[in-house]
Amino acid sequence: MIDNNKIIETLEKKLMSFGGDSKTQNVGTVTKNTDGVITANGLSNAFMGEKIIFENGSAGTVFNLDEDNVSIILLDDASGIKEGDALRTTGEILSIEVSEDLLGRVIDPLGNSLDNKPKIKIGKKMPLEKIAAGVIDREPVSVPLKTGIKAIDCMFPIGRGQRELIIGDRQTGKTAIVIDTIINQKSDKRPVVCIYVAIGQKRSTIAQVIDRLNSEGAGSYSIVISASASDPATLQYLAPYSGCAIAEYFLEKGKDVLITFDDLTKHAWAYRQISLVLKRPAGREAYPGDVFYLHSRLLERSVKLNKENKGGSITALPIIETQANDISAYIPTNVISITDGQIYLQTDLFNAGIKPAINIGQSVSRVGSAAQTATIKSVSGKLKLELAQYNSLAAFAQFGTELDAATQKQLDRGKRLTEILKQPQFSPLTENLEVISIYAVTSGLMDDIPTDSFPRFEKELHEFAKKHYQDLLEALSSGERPTEQTLKQINKLVEVFKKRFV
Amino acid sequence: MNKKTIDRLVTTSYQNDLLDQRKVNKIASLISRPDLKKYLNGLKFAEKKKNLIIASPVITADLKKFEKLFPHKKVILKKDPSLILGIQITDNDVVYNFTLKDSLDKIQNYLEQNYD
Numbered sequence: 001m002i003d004n005n006k007i008i009e010t011l012e013k014k015l016m017s018f019g020g021d022s023k024t025q026n027v028g029t030v031t032k033n034t035d036g037v038i039t040a041n042g043l044s045n046a047f048m049g050e051k052i053i054f055e056n057g058s059a060g061t062v063f064n065l066d067e068d069n070v071s072i073i074l075l076d077d078a079s080g081i082k083e084g085d086a087l088r089t090t091g092e093i094l095s096i097e098v099s100e101d102l103l104g105r106v107i108d109p110l111g112n113s114l115d116n117k118p119k120i121k122i123g124k125k126m127p128l129e130k131i132a133a134g135v136i137d138r139e140p141v142s143v144p145l146k147t148g149i150k151a152i153d154c155m156f157p158i159g160r161g162q163r164e165l166i167i168g169d170r171q172t173g174k175t176a177i178v179i180d181t182i183i184n185q186k187s188d189k190r191p192v193v194c195i196y197v198a199i200g201q202k203r204s205t206i207a208q209v210i211d212r213l214n215s216e217g218a219g220s221y222s223i224v225i226s227a228s229a230s231d232p233a234t235l236q237y238l239a240p241y242s243g244c245a246i247a248e249y250f251l252e253k254g255k256d257v258l259i260t261f262d263d264l265t266k267h268a269w270a271y272r273q274i275s276l277v278l279k280r281p282a283g284r285e286a287y288p289g290d291v292f293y294l295h296s297r298l299l300e301r302s303v304k305l306n307k308e309n310k311g312g313s314i315t316a317l318p319i320i321e322t323q324a325n326d327i328s329a330y331i332p333t334n335v336i337s338i339t340d341g342q343i344y345l346q347t348d349l350f351n352a353g354i355k356p357a358i359n360i361g362q363s364v365s366r367v368g369s370a371a372q373t374a375t376i377k378s379v380s381g382k383l384k385l386e387l388a389q390y391n392s393l394a395a396f397a398q399f400g401t402e403l404d405a406a407t408q409k410q411l412d413r414g415k416r417l418t419e420i421l422k423q424p425q426f427s428p429l430t431e432n433l434e435v436i437s438i439y440a441v442t443s444g445l446m447d448d449i450p451t452d453s454f455p456r457f458e459k460e461l462h463e464f465a466k467k468h469y470q471d472l473l474e475a476l477s478s479g480e481r482p483t484e485q486t487l488k489q490i491n492k493l494v495e496v497f498k499k500r501f502v
Numbered sequence: 503m504n505k506k507t508i509d510r511l512v513t514t515s516y517q518n519d520l521l522d523q524r525k526v527n528k529i530a531s532l533i534s535r536p537d538l539k540k541y542l543n544g545l546k547f548a549e550k551k552k553n554l555i556i557a558s559p560v561i562t563a564d565l566k567k568f569e570k571l572f573p574h575k576k577v578i579l580k581k582d583p584s585l586i587l588g589i590q591i592t593d594n595d596v597v598y599n600f601t602l603k604d605s606l607d608k609i610q611n612y613l614e615q616n617y618d
Binding site: 007010023024025026027028031041042043044045067068088122 | 505543547592594595596597598599604608609612613615
């Protein structure tokens with residue numbers, strides 16, 4: 001609704017100032033247009049990252065400043081721009097309008113709506129490129145960000161403000177982990193704003209993700225930024241920075257934000273394409289020399305602010321797609337070294353039916369354990385070690401050698417642990433249910449249950465607990481170390497349920 | 503031909519701040535077609551640097567005063583009724599806008615950005 005008084009006031013103000021405020025513009029002329037990269041002369045006062053407006057209304061941003069020309073990457077269609085066209089600087093750095101209205105919306109990296117819903121209200125201008133918060137403004141990661149995935153929450157916990165890489169070949173369940181994590185936030189007491197940045201993906205895949213988020217009720221607190229494979233490389237390059245700018249808006253309000261970049265491999269490809277068109281020197285795998293900085297400056301914006309700065313956080317879950325499980329390629333090693341840990345998904349495990357297909361040995365969370373609650377820590381303490389030992393023993397056991405009773409027991413336990421860590425897609429669990437499942441196996445309560453009945457047993461056990469053991473579930477939600485009595489109650493719950501289980 | 507050589511050719515083409523037609527023709531006949539394009543752009547750029555364009559909806563005698571303010575520039579007066587009121591000065595790639603059209607454009611932009 002237009003406020004008439006405000007319009008008149010603005011007009012009066014502008015007219016009153018007529019003649020007083022000279023507007024200095026820096027102008028130039030297009031000399032070349034190559035694949036969305038414009039070379040122009042003039043613009044002697046332009047600065048890096050400045051927004052440029054062309055004669056036909058198209059926008060661009062300064063990407064190269066040379067001795068006598070300027071290279072500009074286009075943010076719109078390149079076809080309308082021809083040699084000799086005029087262009088001017090705006091004095092503004094590229095930014096995106098952010099407001100609460102963005103929640104539940106699908107936008108492009110420039111903030112334009114893609115979902116045919118009402119116009120997004122103009123909000124605060126947030127710069128796409130910003131220097132990350134300094135060390136004084138930060139505090140260590142201490143609050144968990146629950147993914148609802150047992151294997152991750154127990155062994156590779158993620159804290160709010162952490163950067164945890166999800167890495168693996170195609171079709172190993174990388175996006176599924178991210179979607180599950182977003183869905184799981186609806187059950188969290190401290191709400192988290194979720195931002196899903198799709199870079200260089202098929203539009204059909206993005207549509208599926210949006211559909212899933214909406215059907216699971218996660219749409220209301222999520223924002224999807226779409227830069228699909230059919231969008232210009234410039235938009236794909238800008239998409240993660242837009243996501244970060246939006247995340248910083250909510251961070252300024254003291255909120256916790258989860259941002260997922262799906263995926264940074266394609267982001268690096270887009271940047272490589274732009275750099276090659278700009279004739280920047282190509283390095284390893286034809287990537288430009290600053291490809292490390294491309295991702296480090298992006299992920300460095302993930303932060304846990306201290307109380308003086310409202311205590312908000314940005315947790316980043318970047319995704320990297322590997323080729324033939326090669327995590328030592330250029331981009332994977334770069335991003336592994338930048339992030340605070342990685343969850344490595346393997347095709348072999350996926351094909352063997354272990355979903356999520358997490359490789360225990362090569363996955364790690366470097367800071368997350370500080371954010372793990374005492375409840376989950378108490379049941380998952382030795383889980384990772386036991387599973388790692390099981391995996392090495394299982395390799396030997398394949399040769400069919402005779403095994404002593406202790407080794408056999410260890411193998412059996414490992415098999416059960418692997419089985420309980422399996423989890424279907426789109427069904428994240430709350431922490432209390434995760435604790436019950438893990439404790440039931442690690443304490444040997446499920447030793448007499450055949451492993452192929454585990455999924456049904458677990459599902460029905462959870463339903464039984466929700467119905468008859470509400471007090472126990474509440475005690476396990478406190479985040480504190482379970483008392484002897486709580487553990488006894490879990491024992492009782494499982495024993496009672498076992499008698500009913502057919 | 504590199505940029506330095508082109509710049510030298512452009513500088514040589516001038517005599518007493520004026521283009522020497524004889525020199526320009528001679529240079530143009532000796533260089534290749536791609537270099538000729540670069541040379542032409544160089545000349546255009548040099549000319550642009552020398553000129554100061556003053557645009558206004560009405561040309562008055564007062565505008566001639568600008569010639570004294572910029573003694574080293576060739577002042578070109580241009581009549582542009584679309585500016586509505588005021589004056590626009592273009593010095594190479596910098597434009598100083600003191601026009602009503604610019605103020606109205608600013609208001610239009612503001613309204614477009616802030617209201618449906």
